[in-house]
Amino acid sequence: MSDYFDLSGKVAVVTGASSGLGADAAVAYAQAGADVALLARRIEKLNEVKAVIEKLGRKVIAVGCDVTNEESVKAAIQTVLDTFGHIDIVLNDAGIAQGGGVEDLSEEAWDRSFDTNVKGIYLTSKYVIPQMKERGYGKIVNIASVNAVIADKEETFTRHAYNASKSAVLGLTKGMACTYAKYGITVNAIGPALFESEMTAGTLFKSEQFLTGYNHLNPTGRPGKKGELNGTILYLSSDASSYVQGQFIIVDGGGALV
Incomplete structure (x- = not known):
């Protein structure tokens, strides 16, 4: 069974790889045997992740890339192909969580959410x-x-653009899955709940009120820990999920159970 999760000889591209869940996943790919291309805007942060992967003995490159800009993405992917010759896996992790309801959000903030969270994919x-x-x-x-299918109940953390853009990711995932299945390509999505990351450390994790409420309502009684998303990522990135297509796996400790 371990062969199903062996990524030896595979090349994985990770967007949003400079920190948080993306950086953790990039290291997990390398630990599973893959060579890795790290994509994000902050090249200095990418180089920190790159150094960790190099110590694992895997080939790795750091490529500056703005996923909202077509020429930037096109050039970055070409760099990966020029380096490795092919791409087997893509983890589309780049994302932002713009706060505010529709009454408060500027058009620019709305567009930025969709540009990063949907257009980037x-x-x-x-x-x-x-x-x-x-x-x-x-x-x-x-x-x-997980906020693609459930809304934030705490008014302080209303995030309508985030809800809408992450729901759009599910629609895009299903459409791509149907179109490209016949070519041997699987397309699936993951719905994390609260994990500590650079994005959440300065917002949700700073609110004792929010954390108390979150922990009370979550059957597990806590947020996700570093690395706890990697098993699901590796499953959907490996041959263990060869017949899994267009699915949405929620990783939230049971918080979305109804």
Whole structure:
């Protein structure tokens, strides 16, 4: 069974790889045997993750990339292909959590949420899928959110653009899954709940009121811990999920149970 999760000889691309869940996943890919391409805007942070992966003996590159800009994405993917020759896995992790309700959100903030959380997946997939189709193999994993299907109940943390954009990720995932299944490409999504990361450390984790309420309502009684998302990511990125297509796996300690 361990062979199902062996990523030796695979090349994984991770967007949003400079910190948080993306950085953790990139290291997990390397530990499973994959070579890794790290994509994000902050090259200095990428180089920190790169150094960790190099110590594992895997080939790794750090590529500056703005997933909201088509030319940037196109150039980044070409750099990966020039370096490794092919791409087997893409983890679309780049995302932002813009706070505010529709009455308060500026149009710019709304657009920024959709550009990063949805357009970023579209652009990355656009330039990766052609060579996956050519090779008859590919694993695309999109990071959505449990908030794609449930809303934030605490008014202080209203995030309508986040809710809407992450729901859009699910629609895009299903559409891509249907279209590209015949080419040997699986497309699935993951819905994390609260995990400590650079994005949440300065917001949700700073609110004792929010954390108390979250822990009380979550059957597990706590947020997700570092590394607890990696098992699901590796499952959807490996041949263990060869017949899993267009699915949305929530990783939330049971918080969304009804």
